[in-house]
Amino acid sequence: MIEILKRLLRTPQGALGSLIILLTIILVVFGPWLAPHDPQAMSPLARYKGPSADFWLGTDQYGRDILSRLLMGGQATVVMAVAATVLGTLFGALVGTTSAFLGGRADEAIMRTVDAVMSIPSLLFALLIVNLLGSSTFNALMAVAIAFAPGMARITRSVALTVRKQDYVSAAVARGEPSRFIIVREMMPNVVAPVIVEMTIRISFAIMLFATLSFLGLGAQPPSTEWGLMISEARAYMHRSPWMLVWPGIAIATVAIGFNLLGDGLRDALNPRT
């Protein structure tokens, strides 16, 4: 673990990504305590303010402090994205490894079906599910998880198939190892690393997808401080105060960049041969 962390920090992407994600985690966990104002407190006299000493990032249409709202919204946005991606990855990995393990016609049938489901754009798929189940935070989470599962199934399967062909697996088969051991001890450690890399990068997609769902009115609902929703609300007032729009945009982009960088850094760090 320590060795992997060291290698991660040695690459520029890994170091920068780790830094951004570490800061994000701190803000997500301690955000509510760090917030200088009550995120829902309206002050009609201080509406549409630009950054100032009192309101560092300015205020919104009700005079609420944008910084405090962003700090609160971190939980809604980031935690949800991570949870949805992990859920989607687990489900996808299950389908992918099963398919690779079964092989033959069953594998063909499963993967063709997965391909078919992938022909529906993730955003549309998520939109459909949220709309059918009703727009709520939990449903949005399920929607993103389900939308991500086929892609992760595909990746897990291809990694598992590559690993399956390696000589160390053949050696284990020739040694007479039970299938369970081969899958758990020989294959899994080598499958998990690339899947974690892919998952990390997908968290940034999930963040964007959540924000987009909220933006389209199908995710979080007012007065939530979800970042996508903040942008959606800010659009109506963008001529009066572009700050309301810019800050949550920067927040989304920064966290997404962080996960992208971290994923690329992990890719190098988790490769045992470099």
Place this chain on the structure above:
Amino acid sequence: MSLSYFLKRIALIFYTLLVVSVLVFALTQVLPSDAAVMMLGQNATDEALAALRVRMGLNDPIWMQYLHWLGGVLQGDFGTSLRTGQPVGPALFDALGRSLLLAFLSISFMLMLAIPLGVIAAVRRGKVADMVVSFISYVGVSLPEFVTATVAILVFADWLDLLPPTGYVPLLENPGSSLLHLVLPVFVISIILIAHVSRMVRSELVDVLHTDYIRAARLKGLPWRTVLVGHALRNALLPAITIVALDVGYLLGGVIVVEEIFAIPGIGRSLIVAIQARDLPSIQAGVLIMAATYSVVNFAADMLYAVLDKRIQYD
């Protein structure tokens, strides 16, 4: 490329559409809404509702309804919109045309920028140019379309007043104005794709530049430009064909957001309207058309790849 590979790919399109149709039909059945009520309104009499249900086959088992619907689709009848009372097909195909124009322009614009950027980054690997491209692409993939769209409207339409903020003008009616209205949407859709494709072109080209045959070509004394254009680029860009095709799924998702923001009456916006109105026949048809577009593009890409790359022996 063999005939059997070709037929297999065709069969795959139909299988894909079959799976998608079952999936979408099943999903739409979960909806608690009653299509008959939606068509006739809340004040309709029970008799009228019952009669309509019988006429629409709403009392049949779900699999019968599915087969009935599928039969219609195969004959080009996608049903009647619950929202407008008009046939779904013609309206959606009109919308699809507008979306395809947007998608085509976006892909062209994307390729025009992404390939040179990727090539520059690969050739100048580790140098400033590479880092700049890398930075741009990290930022690019991390900005959701609705953020870039909103900022773009704010900057280019409101502050600079260079371009129309939203709206759609048919191409044949007024080509100049039509294209002018498409500048921002195309730009917004392209950003993420440019970031993604340029990174991919870079990594493919870096791999190719490290192959033995590129070294061999250089040691034959060929000029660098000949080696890059004649030997390396073709091999690096071939895999790009299939990857760009897979990105079409992402592109179609982007189209939905961008059409909504820029008020372009394309298939994405129609779908959002249909989803918000819970207009089942329109949703079913719209998703099916999206999936079909994706499948056909990927089919075309695979065929193109197979023709261009004769190494691949398909079974």
Place this chain on the structure above:
Amino acid sequence: MNNKANPPVLEVLDYSLDYRTHAGPFSALRHINLEIARGEVLGLVGESGSGKTSLAWSIMRYLPGNAWEKTGAIRLSGEELLQKSEREMRAIRGGRMSMVFQDPSTSLNPTLSLGRQLSEVLVHHRGLTKRQAWAEAEARLAQVGLKTPAQMMHRMPHEASGGEKQRVVIATAFACDPELIIFDEPTTALDVITARQILDLLSELQAETGVAALYISHDLALVSRVARRVSVIYRGEIMESRDVESVFRRPEKDYTRNLIAAVPNPARRLAGPAPENTGRPLVEADKVTVQYGRSSFIGSLLGRQQDQVLGNNAVSLSIAPGEILGVVGESGSGKSTLAKALTGLNPFSGEVRFDGRTIRSPRDMDKAYRRDVQMIFQHPDASLNPRHRIAEILSRPLDLYGLVSGAAARNEKIGDLLEEVRLPRDYADRFPHQLSGGEKQRVAIARAFASRPRLVICDEITSALDVSVQASVVELLLELQRQTDTAYLFITHDLNLVRQIAHRIAVMYRGDLIEVVAADEIGSPERADYTRRLIDAVPTPPAVEAGS
């Protein structure tokens, strides 16, 4: 010797090269001196990491950015190459000096026709029009012995065989009548018989054109066949540069002496005497047939002939207890397929009898069979799980077959196993990537011997190793065999090696077993036609003087 009027074609004087790395400068070449006259072939022999390829890149002026040339000169016909600009070098590369690479399947661009890749050199260096170049290229292809040059011009690399491709590469190297050609292991990637033909072609073309040649190889026996003079390079230094005969007979340096001793020489038997014929064989394969390939649904709908690739065609052979049976053949001859069938990695038809038990499918192979039959793979990099420590790798057979109980006993046994293959006990805590190639293969050997098997299948286990490492691994195997009386199925493409260590040799060709003969009879003229061609194709090292 070095008169100004007629300088040698290539002259390397006191040349030193460093690579700048994160860990400080790495000295790749140190004070290299060599020269090659017109019409001469100089062999450059060294193991991996010796700097032989670095020297080739230095001469071609194709060095990576972190290269730092400290001293010396490299002259082509008296002209200093170190002072040439990149533009000037472009005119020289491919024109006045050219190169033939190891693997024709990677050194040719997969998406350009063979004709285009040959003719572009003529266009660029000799200023021919495309049409003229195409015609000239066709003539060149005929010169390198290709039967249908006109068709070959239009083929893509994947449509030609390895030998044909290498001929195209050679034609390209000779296309502009260069003064110097560097051959970088040009036959290593080819099958034995093809390699022999390519070697003959090279000698012929070289004699015809009088080109000066630097022939780089790890194979001393091979170099002794093409070059009259040889330079032995080790860790960036030339050990000795003399004529081949005297290097072989009276090596001056210890390194050279060890290198020569390590080269497999069929005249020097390493294995003990064949085991007494005790009657019942340990293993018998009876008409073992393996087929690859799966029918596709659409293919069968179209009534296509299914591509069933034959891996093994009714192979029958037997191995006595304690016997070393060598299996030789070219790539695709089915020798590895046989190994996979015997270890249950491939389904097969026919039957295998092991120690009296009959096995008809991989399902019949129980734990006792698995324990008795172990396999060692070609690439230790691939056969050792990169995420497991050596201790875990070695503990598997111990736990699986219930050979030890308790952590202390297990650790003790792992240490013993490591010592048995002459590795330090503390290697147990390392990961495979922290070991060298030879060390990794020793770990794989230790794993195979952990269960005290009665048959060990060795699938090309030395082919990824350097000659001297190979020799020590072979020595280890033979020692283990003497101690444990284990039988080996030793699969290799190296005929010289197998003649040294096997009691009997099975020859395979395209899935068929051609014949099984006693090792000392394989050279006899009564052998099958294919076996004779194989034996003829392999260069054997010149006799070494007795006592050395």
